[in-house]
Amino acid sequence: MEIDPFIFRLSIFILSIFVGYYVVWSVTPSLHTPLMSVTNAISSVIIVGAIIAALSGSSFNIFETSNIFGFLAIILAAVNIFGGFLVTQRMLQMYKKKKK
Amino acid sequence: MEIDPFIFRLSIFILSIFVGYYVVWSVTPSLHTPLMSVTNAISSVIIVGAIIAALSGSSFNIFETSNIFGFLAIILAAVNIFGGFLVTQRMLQMYKKKKK
Amino acid sequence: MIIGSISENKNFESRVAITPDIINKYKSLGLDINLSRNYATHLGIKDDDYKNAGANILTSDEEVIRNSNALLQMSILANENLDKLKENQSLIGVLNPYSNEKKLREIVSKNINCFSLELLPRITRAQSMDILSSQANLAGYKAVVDSFAYFQKAIPMMMTAAGTISAARVLVVGAGVAGLQAIATAKRMGAIVFATDVRLASKEQVESLGGKFLIVEGAENLETEGGYAKETSEEFKKKQEELLKETLKKIDIVICTALIPGKRAPIIIKKDMIDVMQSGSIIYDLAASQGGNSELTKVNEICDSDGVKIMGEANILNKLPVSASNLFAKNMFNFVKNLYDKDKKIFEINLEDEIIKETMVK
Amino acid sequence: MIIGSISENKNFESRVAITPDIINKYKSLGLDINLSRNYATHLGIKDDDYKNAGANILTSDEEVIRNSNALLQMSILANENLDKLKENQSLIGVLNPYSNEKKLREIVSKNINCFSLELLPRITRAQSMDILSSQANLAGYKAVVDSFAYFQKAIPMMMTAAGTISAARVLVVGAGVAGLQAIATAKRMGAIVFATDVRLASKEQVESLGGKFLIVEGAENLETEGGYAKETSEEFKKKQEELLKETLKKIDIVICTALIPGKRAPIIIKKDMIDVMQSGSIIYDLAASQGGNSELTKVNEICDSDGVKIMGEANILNKLPVSASNLFAKNMFNFVKNLYDKDKKIFEINLEDEIIKETMVK
Amino acid sequence: MSANLSSLFYLLSGILFILALRGLSSPETSRRGNYFGIAGMAISIIVTFLTLGNFGFGFVYVLIFLLVGGSIGAYIAFKIPMTAMPELVAGFHSLVGLAAVFVAISAFLKPEAFNLGVVGDIKLASLIEMSLGAAIGAITFSGSIIAFLKLRGIMSGAPVSFKGQHFLNLSLGILIVFLIYYLCISQLPNIFWSIIIISFLVGVLLIIPIGGADMPVVISMLNSYSGWAAAGIGFTLENSALIITGALVGSSGAILSYIMCKGMNRSFFNVILGGWGATDQSTSSKSQEQKPVKNGNADDAAFLMKNASSVIIVPGYGMAVAQAQHALREMVDALKKNGVKVSYAIHPVAGRMPGHMNVLLAEANVPYDEVFELEDINNDFANCDVAYVIGANDVTNPIAKSDPQSPIYGMPVLDVEKSKSVLFVKRSLSPGYAGIDNDLFYRDNTLMLFADAKKMTEEIVKSL
């Protein structure tokens, strides 16, 4: 009765699609841009893959081609992560409700 | 790197909670009762467990106590499934948009 | 049965008790109608209009009186006509039993049934016959329209290239039926409307029409201690007068409608208050014939007090005779309908019926 | 510089050219004001009010004329006063250069500068001086208020226990400045308002005030072929007349405001149309002094045509003199301000300026 | 059928259930939603059969039991009057709860069949899961029974509360947790039975302090419990259909009851903990228990009117007080856009002044040809779907036709009760000018919308 983990992953994938669908369905238009920039930042979770790629193999030959691609991916994703979250923060600052 | 299927199930469980949360969040009040009755019907998916319980063991000793509980559960769940969906159907009939 | 109506004294009364519209309704009750000639020509209603509706036009008042079982009038008949009434005839109208006491006693003693509609009890069932309400309503409307026409400035706010005309300020004294209609009418013309009344219940009513209710400080306290009780306290009165005086400085038009049933109208706008009003302002006193709400009111005259005009029309509805007659005629019909027994074809004077009991002059 | 104004002939004109409010503004321009005694007492404005505002009250008209560089008036001066004007003085007002041609030619020849404000060009910059607009606006308002006061029925719909009064139906002919204000005023009183005009652009304007625009079938076609072009076609005219006649059967009050600048007012309400109107209806003709929009209009008279009353006031603003004077005075001030050179302290007659050029009588 | 394939199908049925709930969130898609639900259920059942691959003797029995249960369910569904819906749903819940208990018992008795170890040595995780499932199932069962009895009127709807109630519930809860712990150590069947029995008791205790008016919230909450029970069993059986569906039902039920509480302006926790019953219920229940009124909200009103073909508006003094005329006009505009025919019925003495309503409607530019006096429109109520009574009261009171003792006897009234549904917008049940109660509030075809007339009308506009 052992089930292939792929099935589980598929379930998770599909359920996440539903969640994604619902979660933004009622967003106010004025938040479209921050939302976009935060999803962008989040999508750089690909960095997980990049780190794995960069550190694959033993410590000594980390500059094989495949690792180099990993490192490059790390830089790209990192730009995105920091840039994305910070810029969102800046945008949201504008929406701060004024003190009355 | 083998992952315990329980982890997957937990992920599925949690994601489903989110889906359930969102999916009813915007329901119109006039549909509260049909929604309740349909969720009720759906929750009798417990019948899956009941069937497994009823048919456990070999075909010859299916009237062990445990099987009997299974059979009872089947009846209860079945009442629910048929009753629930049909009564929802009846309720929704009332919401049919009139022909103009 | 036949009912009739003769022309009123047109010097005092332009309204009529029967309009062409209503004749059909009488007919369907089984009643015939006699009218005297030129009954309502002064209102632009020709005799032919009545004939076409089914009434009989008789040549003289006398004939109408002779041939009718009941006479429906606005006000009491002239003496010579009263004499022509016979036993068991009925007379229905606004008979003013207080001022006409002697005359009425006389004819009642001749076994003539007199019903005076201003005596109607204010019960829900009598609402459709309530001439006081129907006429007060129109009076409130007309008082505003007339004073606006008389006023030398425009009423609504207008911001124009040639400067701004600010909205006129109107104060309505007494927020009964007439007062409320006055508020509504002034409001819809764009005036800023204030109102005052002793019944605190009227505050909500005034506000429901967009008016501002003038509240004397401390009035809340009064209310809690139960109704009108403390209302007459000297201090309260003084406060009220001060508030009014302060308000009147900025008021352009005052419409007075405050009445106390069966009594002289309360004097609310004192001479010193009029003195503070701006030249050109108007006080239109609907209570004039009951003595007036302002100290300077004279019936049927326009008094000028240092530029403030005080107008006191005795019968303002003579200026709105068509609408007033229409409503009056309908009130009258509803009254007759209640009185008339369709099967027996007579007026059934059922003294159990509060409406009949109260209105019948004894 | 000193400007002055003398009392108008109060038999014809109640309005005044200078109100106390405006004196301050003249002062701040550096102008002094002379007025004759009892200048506006008929409006409830005392001489002291003017004095307090900073004007000089002189004992006689003559003195005012002698001591002022410019005279601001409503209408042209009486002949004896005209003679007293001297060279280089200015006269500003509604001088009616067409009917007063001779008089004006005479004084202009004496080197007296005459400015007649009804000649103002209709450019945006002149809006604040535009007396035709400011007065037409009030006239439209007043025509409605007066005719409503005169009308024998109530205007708004009232559903009451004594039956229903249906809303009055008002037709406004000509939807210019006066017409639009008439529509607005009638509408806010609760009337059902119809309007008609030859300018199709006014349809949207009428509707923006809640009025219904009467459109002749086929008018759409006309519009597409460009402006007024086809408007005079016989067939169109006939259709328009039929539509009007049909509409008038149910109309209670007609307000006429249609004018063609510099010409006799168009006759729109023909005799046969008046015949179909109900007895008691009113036609209020604001165009009366230009000949009237109805065939039966007589200036300053109320004609009765089989129960329909046709009212033709020549100067309706005499009945609303305070507001009218306020706006007029403001228009006049704006005109003077444009004319006056603050530095040179003279009236700078700059004929480059369209406003000055057009209004100056030559 | 392979475990992988069946897992896939279970996932599919989970998705179908999600789509079912989603469909139910709007009237347009609701029926489609129900079909999704049916499809999902059918797939789970068939897949279970195929996975077990046991088509012998037992299979026939299962089919028979299934059909017997199904027939009972179908019979109930067709026979039950529509007005009994809430108690029906409560009753059905109890069945699900009991079924969960039975399945858990079965698993406890024969763990081998479920791959959970052997009797006396059941896997720890499974033991926890199954006892949680059984406990929640039992609570659902007994709680639903109580709710059913209350709604059915067999048991009084009044909240039952006694001193120390909350403390007792808490103690029992702790006891259950302790027993589960002990069960894990000892694997003793008696402990398992005690857990179930105590849970039954907890279910009863949880529901009795909750008043009749709050039952819909309770039912939805029980619904949620039954979901959690199913999820618990799902973990035990390692069945993703049960897990997904259980979680779905569990969370959506909880959210739904939260939404309902918000809609009724009550605290969720007070309702669920039965605290509310003790304080507020006593006052409001008085009038409610004598004569129950149906209480609606803006969405209900919008829904009814949007789907009507004709609506008659009956304005009264309350509209004037609230100055609701503009909002009303807007509502009517929106309705007309939806193709609904709307007219206004003006009673001769509506308001406090002759022509009061006319002034206000004219201010809001209501066209005169939509405004009718009593005589002209009174017959139309019989053919109209909804009468929207906004701040009027006396002028609709049928007592004027029937009771000669009543102060308003003989006044003509608007026959609003003849229309299919009547919506009354007012702030409370208090009487109008005449000071007398209005029987219409308690009629079956009346829905009360308690709010300021303007606010309510604005909200309806929003929902349209």
Added chain:
Amino acid sequence: MSANLSSLFYLLSGILFILALRGLSSPETSRRGNYFGIAGMAISIIVTFLTLGNFGFGFVYVLIFLLVGGSIGAYIAFKIPMTAMPELVAGFHSLVGLAAVFVAISAFLKPEAFNLGVVGDIKLASLIEMSLGAAIGAITFSGSIIAFLKLRGIMSGAPVSFKGQHFLNLSLGILIVFLIYYLCISQLPNIFWSIIIISFLVGVLLIIPIGGADMPVVISMLNSYSGWAAAGIGFTLENSALIITGALVGSSGAILSYIMCKGMNRSFFNVILGGWGATDQSTSSKSQEQKPVKNGNADDAAFLMKNASSVIIVPGYGMAVAQAQHALREMVDALKKNGVKVSYAIHPVAGRMPGHMNVLLAEANVPYDEVFELEDINNDFANCDVAYVIGANDVTNPIAKSDPQSPIYGMPVLDVEKSKSVLFVKRSLSPGYAGIDNDLFYRDNTLMLFADAKKMTEEIVKSL
């Protein structure tokens, strides 16, 4: 760190991302949402380190690269002007896309590191997943670059279309699918490289036909692509954080672009397929390209006004035409409830009749003390946050102050442009009575709300 534990943490970070998106759906919770996102990201990165357990030499490098990238990102985030947001987001997208491509390449080159088999014998499923991930990543990359260039103005915003465009795209799509199939059979690296290169081309081709005005939709769509790419890689790496997040971003991005299309009243498919660009764009772009206007909707207006401390309403003829006075009054009431100070500024010749606005405002019962004439209020614009210009035009036109040639020169005008933001409600850019263009429409602090005045105001009321 055990695989189970790290899985749990990845699940946690997935949940945090869900909460992040959820927070971003309303202004009140948006900042909290962003923090959730940051936390989720931090957890995933740390967990990855712990799981790999490789704290040697390489780890330091990773940290260095991380910091270098991070600094660049932070620098950009702080320096970029707020107006350049859209292109910034587009630029960031391209990075994610490229990162996905790189990770896929890395996995292809060294499958052992990821447990996917060995070079030349990579698991079938993984191969499909990684080539899909790479292809989508490549499309995201080149598409985002084009979007960036268009928004930045480096490339013309005009849509580029040629005959057979759709056909070409379709062929390339089919080609990619075929190549993946072939890759699976042959495992040849060159095929893998071709897939990536062709995908770059597809990305370019997909975006060039889309006009500048539709870029926000495109960006969101690319966002969605980057999500799917991440999910693909997630399947390859069997990493649930990537799967959950990828699916989340993928579906939310798609929905968001759909919502944006609906908000702009355009067909989603036309925008995405670049079909729309060919037809409609040409007309509307004409005026837009000469002078760009900022185009807002009801929600933006509601948001701005709700958060203002003072708002001045400037009504004009358009309010009268639309009969928007009642809706306006309602909007003002709602604003006042929010604590906003509101006044009305009436220009002496607003409308078409002296006092036109006064009649209408009085009808809507606007209190007189909130209504000001030009002279009294003109100085207040400088201290006001929002001027809401509803159907007015000429009376706000600053040309009257500056250009003696203009027909309205010398007319006093309302200085609306001095307020912090100006909202213009009108149906188009067409002029008013005077027939002249209004420069204010094109100012930076102006937001145009193109709609009927009544409809727009009603919608704003709904959003408040």
